[in-house]
Amino acid sequence: MIERIRDIDVKTWTCEYEVVHEDWLFKLLHFKGERRHRVPLLFVYAFINRPYVLDLHEDVSVVRKLIAEGIDVWMIDWGYPKRADRFFRISDYIDYIDFCVERIRRERKVEAVTLHGYCLGSTLAVIYSSLYPEKVKNLVIQTPPINFDTENTLALWAKHLNPEKIVRAVGNVTGEMLNIAFLLVDPIRLVFAKYQGLLDNIEDPKFLKEFFYMDFWIFDSPAVAGSVFEELIGRWYHKNELIKNEYEVNGKKVDLSKITMPVLALYAEKDHITPPSSVLPFLEKIPSKDKKALSVDKGHIGLTVSKSSHAKLWKEAIRWIVERSD
Amino acid sequence: MIEVYRKLPKESFELILRNIAVRDYMKRIWEQYNVLGKLEYVDHFDKMFEELFRFFIRPFEVIIFNERFIRSMFPMQDFLSARDLISAYADFVESLASHMKLTLQLLSQPIIKTPVDKFIEDWMDFARKFEVPARFPQDLPFALPADAKNYLIDCMKHWGDFVSDYEKYREMLRNSFRRSIENFCNFLSKSNVNSFDEFKNSLQDYLAKEFDALLKSEDYLKLQQRLFDALFDHIYCLRRFLELLLENNPASPFATVSQLDEAYKRIMDLRRKILELEKRIEALEVRLHDRKD
Numbered sequence: 293m294i295e296r297i298r299d300i301d302v303k304t305w306t307c308e309y310e311v312v313h314e315d316w317l318f319k320l321l322h323f324k325g326e327r328r329h330r331v332p333l334l335f336v337y338a339f340i341n342r343p344y345v346l347d348l349h350e351d352v353s354v355v356r357k358l359i360a361e362g363i364d365v366w367m368i369d370w371g372y373p374k375r376a377d378r379f380f381r382i383s384d385y386i387d388y389i390d391f392c393v394e395r396i397r398r399e400r401k402v403e404a405v406t407l408h409g410y411c412l413g414s415t416l417a418v419i420y421s422s423l424y425p426e427k428v429k430n431l432v433i434q435t436p437p438i439n440f441d442t443e444n445t446l447a448l449w450a451k452h453l454n455p456e457k458i459v460r461a462v463g464n465v466t467g468e469m470l471n472i473a474f475l476l477v478d479p480i481r482l483v484f485a486k487y488q489g490l491l492d493n494i495e496d497p498k499f500l501k502e503f504f505y506m507d508f509w510i511f512d513s514p515a516v517a518g519s520v521f522e523e524l525i526g527r528w529y530h531k532n533e534l535i536k537n538e539y540e541v542n543g544k545k546v547d548l549s550k551i552t553m554p555v556l557a558l559y560a561e562k563d564h565i566t567p568p569s570s571v572l573p574f575l576e577k578i579p580s581k582d583k584k585a586l587s588v589d590k591g592h593i594g595l596t597v598s599k600s601s602h603a604k605l606w607k608e609a610i611r612w613i614v615e616r617s618d
Numbered sequence: 619m620i621e622v623y624r625k626l627p628k629e630s631f632e633l634i635l636r637n638i639a640v641r642d643y644m645k646r647i648w649e650q651y652n653v654l655g656k657l658e659y660v661d662h663f664d665k666m667f668e669e670l671f672r673f674f675i676r677p678f679e680v681i682i683f684n685e686r687f688i689r690s691m692f693p694m695q696d697f698l699s700a701r702d703l704i705s706a707y708a709d710f711v712e713s714l715a716s717h718m719k720l721t722l723q724l725l726s727q728p729i730i731k732t733p734v735d736k737f738i739e740d741w742m743d744f745a746r747k748f749e750v751p752a753r754f755p756q757d758l759p760f761a762l763p764a765d766a767k768n769y770l771i772d773c774m775k776h777w778g779d780f781v782s783d784y785e786k787y788r789e790m791l792r793n794s795f796r797r798s799i800e801n802f803c804n805f806l807s808k809s810n811v812n813s814f815d816e817f818k819n820s821l822q823d824y825l826a827k828e829f830d831a832l833l834k835s836e837d838y839l840k841l842q843q844r845l846f847d848a849l850f851d852h853i854y855c856l857r858r859f860l861e862l863l864l865e866n867n868p869a870s871p872f873a874t875v876s877q878l879d880e881a882y883k884r885i886m887d888l889r890r891k892i893l894e895l896e897k898r899i900e901a902l903e904v905r906l907h908d909r910k911d
Contacts, residue, residue, distance in 0.1 A: 297622050297634075316889070378879065379886040387893065445833050452843040454850075461850035461857070463879070469677075471629055476674050477833065480826040484670055487637035488818060504630070511627035 293494050300504045304344040307355050309367070313395065317371040317380070318388045320395065323355055328362025329617035331429050332396050332405050335367040336389055336420075338412035339520065340470060342512050343367055345596055346410065348505055352597045357606060361614050366396055366405075368413075371514065378463045378518035382416070383541045385520070389420045393427050404429035404553075406613060411435050411566065411592075412524070415534065418574070419541060422550040430616045431551065432609070434558040435592055437566040438574040439535045440528045444567050445477040447529060455525035459518040467513030478564055506597065535573060548574070554582035556612050558605065560595040561587055584612065629673075636669045643669075648817050657803045659796065667795045678784055678849070711741055763866035766859050773855035779848035787845055790838060798828035 313320040335355075337343035346367075347355040358365050368389065373380060389407075396405055407428050409417030414436030421428040440447060458465060475482045493499040516524070533539040539546040555578060559571050568587065575583055588595050588605045595601050623631050643662040651657045719734045759767060802824040811817050832838050861874035 294619060294622055298625065300625075375875075375878070376882050376885075379883045384890070443834075445830075448834055448839060449842070452839045454843070454847055457847055457850040457854070461854040463875070472674060472677060475629075478826075478830075479670065479674070479833075480822060480829050483633060483673060484637070484640065484825065485822050487633050488641065488822070490634065491637060491641055492815075504626075507630045508627060511629045 296494060296497070296500060297504075300500060302505055302508045304349070304505070304509065305347055306350050306353050307347050307359060307365075313392070315388065315391070317373060317377055318385075319369040319371065320392045321367045321369055323359055323365040323367070325359035325365065326362060327364040329364070329614060330400075331402060331617040332364040332366055332400050333358060333408055333613065333617070334389075334392060334396060334405050335365070336407060336409045336413040336417045337368065337370065338410055339370040339373075339385065340412060340513065340516055342509060342514070343369055343410075345509050345593070348509060348597055349501075352599065352602055354596065354606060357602075357610055358613070361610055363406075363610075363613065363617060364400065366392065368392055373464055373515050373517040375463050378459075380517040381519045382419075382523050385416055386420055386423065386541050389416060390424060390427075393420075393424070397427065402429075403427075406430040406432065406617060408432040408613075409434065409436060410596075412437060414438070415528070418548070418551070419534070419539070419546050421553065422546045422548055423541060423544055425550045425553060428553050430554045430556070430613065432556045432558070432613065433571065435560060435563055435566045435595055436557065436574070437528070437570045439532065439570050439572075441532045441535075442567050442569045444564055446474075446565055449473070449477065450525050450529035453525050453529075455522045459522055462518075464515040464518050465521045466515045467511075470513050470516065471511055474565075502597075506593070510593075535577065548578055551578040552580050554616055555580045555584070556609060557583070557585040558595060558609055559585065559587050560590045560592055562590060563592040563595070565592040586612075632673060636673065640666050640669045644818060644821070645814065648814050651806060651811070651817070657806050659799055659803065663795075663799050667792060671791055671795075675788065678787075708741070712738070763862045766862040766866075769855045769859035769862065773852055773859055776848045776852035776855060780845065780852055783841060783845040783848060787841055790832070790841060794828050794832045795825070798824045801828070 307323050309321045309323045311319050312322045347353045404427050407417045414433035421431045527533045537547050557571050559568050586605050588601045590598050643666045647662050715734050715738050864870045
């Protein structure tokens with residue numbers, strides 16, 4: 293078994309990109325490819341994991357598929373916050389999205405971009421779209437937590453946390469702490485069944501490759517900046533401010549009635565982190581006339597990296613994006 | 619093995635090793651069931667529990683070292699008990715010496731310094747060496763900087779709360795594990811499980827069902843909240859206590875985390891102001907440019 297594991301060679305980020313801007317912690321990436329559609333797409337990934345899950349390996353790379361369709365793909369990398377970054381706030385993330393959108397608009401001479409959020413990146417994308425609707429042509433939200441008043445274990449735990457106590461003790465919430473929490477919400481499946489499955493399939497090189505690509509990504513967890521964690525738990529999970537139109541950024545109210553652009557929601561039926569109830573009330577609430585939801589019978593990560601999801605959901609999702617990119 | 623340890627994420631490495639051990643225990647249990655046709659709670663289940671939950675329990679155990687650390691800094695109990703012992707022994711030696719001195723005086727002519735006097739002198743010299751450290755624990759409350767005493771008291775209080783809840787937490791997990799295994803054993807006594815895979819999958823289902831319910835239960839949520847509150851309060855108070863010792867020591871060459879945080883906060887506020895100014899300048903430049911056009 294040791295030999296088999298030793299032979300695994302995990303190389304993520306399969307598509308070529310360049311870092312076009314770097315600001316302290318944040319980076320703006322641009323993927324190389326032939327641009328055949330006018331409207332660029334900006335990925336806004338979650339700040340609690342690394343964005344390369346969208347370009348994990350060639351078989352399941354969402355980025356590769358978009359580039360192949362002629363979409364001009366950009367991505368924000370939120371980096372790895374250190375102690376010095378503990379006072380970053382959600383508003384700093386929104387400001388950087390605005391900086392990136394402005395830069396893309398200027399460079400590509402377009403009025404608006406397609407904003408594609410993933411997980412907590414979707415939450416940021418929704419906030420941004422309500423604050424600057426004129427700059428967002430299409431909004432794609434993937435496994436999005438917007439309604440935080442759900443009954444999944446993670447949400448219940450979050451509602452029983454005291455974020456101020458945690459942050460004043462440890463500064464940032466480290467990746468290791470988050471890893472343990474994310475495993476303990478479903479210990480039997482994620483600690484027992486998953487690794488027993490690995491032992492069952494240890495002779496299958498394909499299984500091993502996919503397993504370890506995922507495990508490398510899962511445990512490559514940045515810390516969450518202290519002040520961001522306080523907002524995430526206190527204002528989103530405890531008070532559910534976003535869906536109630538009570539959240540504010542830099543003194544501006546986040547009003548979901550401003551979401552009038554086309555919206556595509558991608559969610560997973562068996563998602564234990566952001567269940568369907570995290571997004572469906574949002575879809576009902578927004579006034580957009582062009583809104584669509586696509587789901588898959590998978591979990592939170594399976595939606596992005598499973599082959600069945602790529603065979604069906606992603607084909608349809610990319611077609612939706614392409615149709616609205618000129 | 620070292621190469622694999624270096625290559626894999628540490629979590630993957632640990633979970634693989636633990637699951638190899640778990641599989642080994644499961645196989646032994648399965649063999650037992652296969653021979654007897656029934657199953658009862660056996661020791662191997664306890665070992666499985668330890669392997670599966672060690673990953674989650676270890677971070678708490680690491681925290682326990684904090685308490686050891688404080689003890690090593692202020693070993694009050696050790697000092698006090700040693701001091702009592704030395705004091706009792708000194709009383710004994712003193713009375714023995716008086717007795718010997720009187721005996722010698724009766725039997726011989728008085729001399730300037732008897733061997734007993736010499737012994738007492740030497741002994742008192744030796745005992746004096748303990749005086750400063752022996753008084754230190756008593757003087758400590760007066761020697762601490764302002765506020766540090768409260769952080770130290772709070773730190774110990776939260777530690778007590780944490781230890782008490784941690785025991786309950788472990789028991790809660792263990793009881794759920796035990797309950798699911800008992801249900802699994804009942805299931806086995808009524809069913810015919812023919813393969814190890816089927817055995818393993820059924821066990822997994824019983825465990826998952828029990829833990830899904832436990833981790834959402836009100837009792838668990840309340841206990842976990844208390845545990846975390848006590849833990850993070852303890853960490854904070856301990857850190858502040860240590861920081862105050864450092865900050866009030868004029869010879870300390872170190873800036874504390876709280877002092878650095880204050881600096882980080884100011885830098886971050888300045889950064890926001892600079893970004894805002896940059897935006898305004900850019901907007902002005904655009905307006906100026908438009909006017910020229």
